[in-house]
Amino acid sequence: MAVAVRPAGTDTEQLPRTVGGREAAPEEWREWSEEPGHDLVATDGGRAVGGIHVSVVGQTEAWMEAIRVHPEAQGRGIAGQLVREAEGVARRYGAAVMRTAIPVHEYSAVAVAERAGYRQLFRAVVLETDVPTGPPHVPYDAPVEQPRPEQTPAVLRFLERTQTVQAWEKLVPLGWRFRRLIPELVRGLIKDHRTALALRPERSEDPQACVLFARHEDAYIISTIDGSPSGMQAVFGEVVEQAQGHAGRVVIFTPDHELLAPLAVREWRHHPWCPEGLIVVQKNLAS
Ligand SMILES: CC(C)(COP(=O)(O)OP(=O)(O)OC[C@H]1O[C@@H](n2cnc3c(N)ncnc32)[C@H](O)[C@@H]1OP(=O)(O)O)[C@@H](O)C(=O)NCCC(=O)NCCS
Structure with a gap:
């Protein structure tokens, strides 16, 4: 049948x-x-x-x-x-476009995607660590602020220039799903207090780092974190501080493990579903 x-x-x-x-x-x-x-x-x-x-x-x-x-x-x-x-x-x-993420080690699923006309866009790594218990490291030269909705264009401009968003072809993951980084998305995250900026010591309009994150019972998830080393430490410290007492772990999506070096986290574990990372593939549905 x-x-x-x-x-x-x-x-x-x-x-x-x-x-x-x-x-x-x-x-x-x-x-x-x-x-x-x-x-x-x-x-x-x-x-x-x-x-x-x-x-x-x-x-x-x-x-x-x-x-x-x-x-x-x-x-x-x-x-x-x-x-x-x-x-x-x-x-x-x-x-007009369909995407999915496949663990690098799942050869059959990669083959299915290829046969169905999907092209590989980029890779991502998903890492997790326990929420540190002590006070987070707060660098003196990177004050943290939650942006206001009217700062959406500046936040978007900053994110678009980061190595992370460029490696991901201007897509960002929310949960496990990547989608285009557009003003409406950034404005929504700002309104939901899911964004933090590290400012420059002189507090100029231009931030030095940005984090996009989500709060869940089991974990706080960082979809994107990028910027100067002390700026990244500062916004990571903000997420850790919020997570303390609420969730046991922080999960981070990144194009490359190395980009997280400034965070000085002692132990990262690869997410068990994709220990070798993810391949994100895409197909144009109009063709
Ligand atoms: C991945 C999975 C869904 C594939 O299911 P399936 O019904 O066997 O796949 P299909 O028969 O439709 O295969 C589609 C195409 O991919 C090819 N393909 C499938 N598995 C393959 C493999 N291991 N190696 C090479 N090619 C493969 C098939 O040859 C077929 O091409 P064709 O249509 O030209 O013959 C199945 O293996 C599965 O359930 N895996 C466990 C769960 C999982 O890993 N899901 C994916 C997570 S992202």
Whole structure:
């Protein structure tokens, strides 16, 4: 019987996130997600044999994740079919581009993306550390401030010039989903107090570092942190101070482990879902 792919209802049977001992998505992807999405289910003779999740993350941007196929049904093109259906859903919501992140070590998923016409954009590393208990190191020459919404253009201009955002082709991750860094996004993060700037000692308009972050019960997540070494220490100290007593760990997304050297964190652990990092891929849905 042919495999059918349909949106999942509330009572639809779905494949678990882990299939054959492999995790299709990190444990926290739903808790950290910033927007709702759609679960699609592949069924064969009434039995769930595959699944995927697709979210619209910007006016014309979509993100897919948690693709998985039952081990006994793998190699029959079901993943390819799930990707095509997810793309169809994204197009119906006006998305012109679809992206996803794949752990570097997941060769099958990388192969699926390549066969489906996705091109590799860049890599990211996800690191975590326990929230330090003592008072954070506060450099004297980098006072920290939460920007006001009218500072959105200046914050955006600063972020766009950072090595991090340039390496990521002007995308930033919120939760596990990368999306374009646009003024509306920065303004929203500023309004939600999810941004901190390290100013210059003379307090000129130009910041020397910036952090974008999210607060969750299990972790504080830094999507982007970049700037001068003491500026980075200062904004990291701000996040750590906020996290103390609220969460056990800080998770950071970065293009390169080395960029975090100024933070002088003694022990970084690679996120267990992607110990060798992530590959972010993209496909233009209009073509
Ligand atoms: C990744 C996964 C979803 C692939 O499912 P699948 O149904 O076996 O994949 P498909 O049969 O649709 O394969 C699609 C294409 O990728 C190719 N492909 C799939 N696995 C491959 C592999 N290990 N090596 C090389 N090519 C592979 C297939 O040949 C196929 O190309 P074709 O259409 O030209 O023949 C499945 O292995 C899985 O569930 N893995 C565990 C969960 C996981 O890692 N999810 C991804 C997290 S990002």
